[in-house]
Amino acid sequence: MLILLQTLATGIVLAGLYSLFAIGLSLGWGLLHTINFAHFSFVLLAAYVTYELSTAAGWDPVVTMVVTAPIGALLGLGLQLFVTTFKIDVFGTLIVTFGLFLIFEAAMAMRWTADLLRLPSEINPYFTSAVRIGPIRVSMLLTIATALAVLACVGVWWLLKHTRTGRGIRAFVQEPEMAAAFGVNYPQLSLVIAGIAGATAGLTGTILGMYLSLTPTVVEVWIAVVFAVVLLGGLANPIGVMGAAFVIGMVESFTRQFADPAMARLMALVVLIIVLVFRPEGLFKRLVQEARE
Amino acid sequence: MSEHPLLRCRGITKAFGGLRAVDGVDLDLGEGEVRGLVGPNGSGKSTLINVLSGHLPLDAGEIALGGVPAAHLQPHRVAALGLARTYQIPRPFASLTVRENVRVAAHFGAHEPRPADVVEEADRWLAFVGLAAVGDELPDTITLHQRKLLELARALATRPRVLFLDEVLAGLNPRELADGIALVHRIRDLGVSIVVVEHIMRVILDLCEHLTVLNFGKVIAQGDPQECLRDDAVVTAYLGADDA
Amino acid sequence: MTRRQLFPPRVALGFLAVVAVLLTIPTLQQRVGFPLYNLIFLYLVFFWITQATSWNILSGYSGYFSFGQAAFYGGGMYTTAILGGRHGWELLPTLPVAAVVGGTIAALTGLLVFRLRKLSGEIFALFTLAVALGIGALVNNWGVLDGGRGIPMGRLDYPAWLGDTTQMLYYLGLLLALVAVLVAYVIQHSRFGAGLFAIRDDEKVAEALGVPTFRYKMLVFILSGMLAATSGGLHAMQVGFISPDGAFGLRIPVFVILMSVVGGRRHWFGPLLGAVLIHTVTDRMAGAGYAEANQIVLAAVLIAATLFLRQGISGRLVERPVPPTVTFVVAFLLAFTVGGQTAIGSAAVAIGAALVVLFLPDRWLRSWRRGTDGDGPPAGADDAAGPAGDDEEPELDRAQEAGR
Numbered sequence: 001m002l003i004l005l006q007t008l009a010t011g012i013v014l015a016g017l018y019s020l021f022a023i024g025l026s027l028g029w030g031l032l033h034t035i036n037f038a039h040f041s042f043v044l045l046a047a048y049v050t051y052e053l054s055t056a057a058g059w060d061p062v063v064t065m066v067v068t069a070p071i072g073a074l075l076g077l078g079l080q081l082f083v084t085t086f087k088i089d090v091f092g093t094l095i096v097t098f099g100l101f102l103i104f105e106a107a108m109a110m111r112w113t114a115d116l117l118r119l120p121s122e123i124n125p126y127f128t129s130a131v132r133i134g135p136i137r138v139s140m141l142l143t144i145a146t147a148l149a150v151l152a153c154v155g156v157w158w159l160l161k162h163t164r165t166g167r168g169i170r171a172f173v174q175e176p177e178m179a180a181a182f183g184v185n186y187p188q189l190s191l192v193i194a195g196i197a198g199a200t201a202g203l204t205g206t207i208l209g210m211y212l213s214l215t216p217t218v219v220e221v222w223i224a225v226v227f228a229v230v231l232l233g234g235l236a237n238p239i240g241v242m243g244a245a246f247v248i249g250m251v252e253s254f255t256r257q258f259a260d261p262a263m264a265r266l267m268a269l270v271v272l273i274i275v276l277v278f279r280p281e282g283l284f285k286r287l288v289q290e291a292r293e
Numbered sequence: 294m295s296e297h298p299l300l301r302c303r304g305i306t307k308a309f310g311g312l313r314a315v316d317g318v319d320l321d322l323g324e325g326e327v328r329g330l331v332g333p334n335g336s337g338k339s340t341l342i343n344v345l346s347g348h349l350p351l352d353a354g355e356i357a358l359g360g361v362p363a364a365h366l367q368p369h370r371v372a373a374l375g376l377a378r379t380y381q382i383p384r385p386f387a388s389l390t391v392r393e394n395v396r397v398a399a400h401f402g403a404h405e406p407r408p409a410d411v412v413e414e415a416d417r418w419l420a421f422v423g424l425a426a427v428g429d430e431l432p433d434t435i436t437l438h439q440r441k442l443l444e445l446a447r448a449l450a451t452r453p454r455v456l457f458l459d460e461v462l463a464g465l466n467p468r469e470l471a472d473g474i475a476l477v478h479r480i481r482d483l484g485v486s487i488v489v490v491e492h493i494m495r496v497i498l499d500l501c502e503h504l505t506v507l508n509f510g511k512v513i514a515q516g517d518p519q520e521c522l523r524d525d526a527v528v529t530a531y532l533g534a535d536d537a
Numbered sequence: 538m539t540r541r542q543l544f545p546p547r548v549a550l551g552f553l554a555v556v557a558v559l560l561t562i563p564t565l566q567q568r569v570g571f572p573l574y575n576l577i578f579l580y581l582v583f584f585w586i587t588q589a590t591s592w593n594i595l596s597g598y599s600g601y602f603s604f605g606q607a608a609f610y611g612g613g614m615y616t617t618a619i620l621g622g623r624h625g626w627e628l629l630p631t632l633p634v635a636a637v638v639g640g641t642i643a644a645l646t647g648l649l650v651f652r653l654r655k656l657s658g659e660i661f662a663l664f665t666l667a668v669a670l671g672i673g674a675l676v677n678n679w680g681v682l683d684g685g686r687g688i689p690m691g692r693l694d695y696p697a698w699l700g701d702t703t704q705m706l707y708y709l710g711l712l713l714a715l716v717a718v719l720v721a722y723v724i725q726h727s728r729f730g731a732g733l734f735a736i737r738d739d740e741k742v743a744e745a746l747g748v749p750t751f752r753y754k755m756l757v758f759i760l761s762g763m764l765a766a767t768s769g770g771l772h773a774m775q776v777g778f779i780s781p782d783g784a785f786g787l788r789i790p791v792f793v794i795l796m797s798v799v800g801g802r803r804h805w806f807g808p809l810l811g812a813v814l815i816h817t818v819t820d821r822m823a824g825a826g827y828a829e830a831n832q833i834v835l836a837a838v839l840i841a842a843t844l845f846l847r848q849g850i851s852g853r854l855v856e857r858p859v860p861p862t863v864t865f866v867v868a869f870l871l872a873f874t875v876g877g878q879t880a881i882g883s884a885a886v887a888i889g890a891a892l893v894v895l896f897l898p899d900r901w902l903r904s905w906r907r908g909t910d911g912d913g914p915p916a917g918a919d920d921a922a923g924p925a926g927d928d929e930e931p932e933l934d935r936a937q938e939a940g941r
Contacts, residue, residue, distance in 0.1 A: 086844055088844070090659055091602070092843055094662060095602075095798070095840075095843045096844070098791075099836040099837065099839040099840040101836075102791060102832055102833075102836035102839075103832070103836045103837065105832070106829040106832035106833045107829070109829050110830075220786070220787060223666070224666065224667050224670040224671070227666075228667070231660070262677075262678035266671060266674040266675055266678065269667050269671040270671070272667055273649065273664070273668070276649075276664060277649050277650075277652070277653070346745055347745075348741065367744070367749075367751075368741075368744040368745050369744050369745075369746075369747045369748055369749045372744075372745060372746060372747035373747055377745075377746075380742070384739050384741075386735055386738035386742070387738050387739075388738055388803065389734060393734075396731060397732070397734070397743070397746060397748070398747075401728075401731075401732065401746050401747030401748050402746060403747070447746065
């Protein structure tokens with residue numbers, strides 16, 4: 001029974017990390033028609049920034065978020081400006097941002113080399129310490145990630161549902177011409193979304209900077225599982241992202257606990273493939289249905 | 294309705310959610326016949342074409358083409374039986390030239406009869422619709438009228454027995470319209486049976502021997518064009534109940 | 538019944554001449570004694586031509602852009618590594634098995650993904666990526682296949698008449714590249730190719746015209762997988778030590794996409810051209826110790842080609858074949874003889890020069906022609922190049938519209 005609860009708790013915080021990672025991608029794809037492969041680069045760059053500020057400048061790693069979130073937001077804005085300037089279609093963004101991903105990867109390899117960089121535990125107490133709820137222990141770091149994820153997802157959900165900006169964006173995605181006629185300034189609103197998506201990448205980066213040993217290619221293993229969450233979640237549906245992350249997190253946590261730990265990531269991919277085959281639109285509905293198929 | 298029509302449809306039904314877009318439609322098309330299919334917007338004409346061409350799975354009903362059951366077939370199998378269609382908004386293959394567009398159709402299409410030479414076959418149909426001069430152009434460099442003719446050439450190159458023309462004559466100027474009507478006559482003279490979906494009454498009366506009128510997915514009148522257009526239900530469907 | 542010729546004499550002679558020249562190179566290398574590295578370099582060119590071409594018959598011709606090339610490449614590589622490296626099979630019998638493995642992976646993936654009701658290009662791309670990463674994870678974690686330790690190839694037996702390992706790789710690599718290019722050529726000029734191109738432009742219309750779209754997509758996917766896996770199996774011999782990261786990582790998809798996009802996806806010649814070009818540049822940059830800078834440059838080229846060069850270099854080359862070819866030959870000979878460069882170095886220089894000439898604005902070239910050979914062919918030839926060049930912009934708009 002205890003093991004079961006412990007596995008559940010681990011799955012939940014893992015889900016938190018995944019939803020934080022995926023929410024920005026999901027927003028960009030669903031609302032801006034930008035499949036941002038470079039999201040992974042933004043995350044890694046933020047992770048390196050957290051590492052640098054914590055080791056060289058002596059900041060508390062959690063505090064570095066005040067820097068990494070704006071950096072991520074700026075990168076997101078820049079990319080969105082580029083995409084609108086060149087009028088790149090959905091598929092084009094996938095290839096172009098894939099190119100950007102490779103550029104970032106090489107540039108980070110030049111700056112930080114291929115060596116493993118890990119925050120020493122005396123600077124990074126969050127990694128080793130744990131939150132206790134009765135007999136159950138969960139990683140302090142992942143708990144922070146989960147708190148951030150819930151904040152981000154619920155915040156975005158509220159923004160889309162209940163603010164003028166959100167209504168404008170949704171109107172535009174559904175009926176672009178109608179929305180424009182009613183004075184929805186899509187270029188401006190899209191920058192807001194791109195900024196938010198980028199900022200979540202910055203936050204994710206800070207968490208990963210504390211969670212992993214950094215190398216320029218370390219994010220590659222996250223690509224599949226994060227895209228799995230994005231696709232399962234139903235595009236641009238923050239609550240769906242949390243739900244999908246929950247499913248994947250649980251599958252991983254239970255596989256790790258009761259089967260082969262090495263197979264945990266593989267199981268997540270299997271879930272993705274099964275769901276895509278039987279429910280290609282994802283487990284959850286898109287928050288905003290498109291005008292055209 | 295004859296005993297053994299070329300195309301025989303019985304009780305065709307297709308629903309989207311709760312809405313029955315096509316509701317128990319019977320439609321026959323004889324050898325060499327030209328039949329008009331009319332109805333107000335949203336009456337189910339497009340859905341019917343999509344069901345008959347295999348693009349949408351039908352919920353109930355039977356389709357037979359030349360005596361062969363054609364319901365629940367994939368679209369390319371329907372094409373192989375000899376049913377071709379044009380699209381209301383032309384959908385040429387954008388990166389292929391006009392000639393290559395027609396060649397694709399000549400390569401595939403109906404199983405019988407196979408053309409001996411696809412290249413010549415394609416050129417023949419280009420000449421037939423009058424596009425020989427723009428064969429090497431890309432579709433987006435020719436006019437909308439020419440793109441509609443390309444739709445026709447492509448459909449003809451599939452060697453159809455039954456051809457659905459989805460508003461190919463809409464939006465043409467009077468001269469082009471007269472040429473278009475003459476072209477449809479020439480297609481009929483080849484022995485192709487044709488279903489014409491059209492809004493322009495002049496086209497319907499000029500071309501069609503029989504008419505099928507749809508409203509809310511049901512056939513409300515069938516038969517001689519002049520009589521159909523005088524039918525009370527048809528007048529009501531088009532003009533609204535108050536004016537009837 | 539008139540039958541159109543699949544191989545017009547000019548094309549057939551061209552193929553034969555190129556293959557004949559390439560076949561003499563290993564012998565020539567032994568007689569004249571030029572550096573062995575040239576043979577290895579050419580093998581790698583053959584390898585990339587095979588990989589890029591196999592990717593392109595699926596992704597370029599049918600428009601289904603795959604990020605999962607590594608699934609087939611890695612699948613083939615591991616087949617040869619397990620059968621040959623671990624169980625002591627001879628090399629040649631492992632290759633057909635690799636082909637079957639690649640074809641099977643493609644068939645299973647295709648059965649899953651092409652059955653989806655609404656399959657968009659993005660989903661296909663990410664799905665194939667997930668399959669490749671999934672197989673990589675499986676190999677990495679399952680001891681029966683690998684378990685993460687990697688497999689040393691050791692010495693595999695092969696018929697002695699193929700020469701030493703370098704020569705054997707060269708001959709077999711050439712054979713595979715030839716097969717791949719011929720397959721791509723034949724498809725492009727056949728009914729099958731017409732159907733695939735139609736699928737790429739508008740799958741629904743293609744289906745309505747009678748193209749059996751599902752069968753064609755499956756067929757080309759399986760062909761592509763078989764070619765890539767066979768080539769991957771042979772490449773295991775070149776790599777020597779097989780690891781899951783090397784076999785299923787992002788490197789292979791990155792390069793095949795890059796080569797085909799830059800070379801041009803709508804022509805059998807595109808990936809070939811892209812492979813020669815990109816591999817030569819990469820080889821020179823890596824030789825000079827600029828591996829990271831190379832990745833940045835290549836990725837920038839990928840972005841630029843996606844945005845501005847929809848038809849790839851081959852599209853441009855079809856419009857303007859002569860000046861760049863002449864430039865290439867002249868520059869190569871000059872660099873090799875007068876400049877004292879190595880063969881590969883000269884090739885790199887010549888490629889650079891040819892690219893510059895290829896992308897000179899049409900106007901410049903026209904005025905240059907008028908200036909030099911004013912009494913040559915009159916304006917007719919120029920006019921042929923003019924409108925074609927001007928067409929580029931609407932082309933781009935249309936492609937974008939189609940994507941929306």
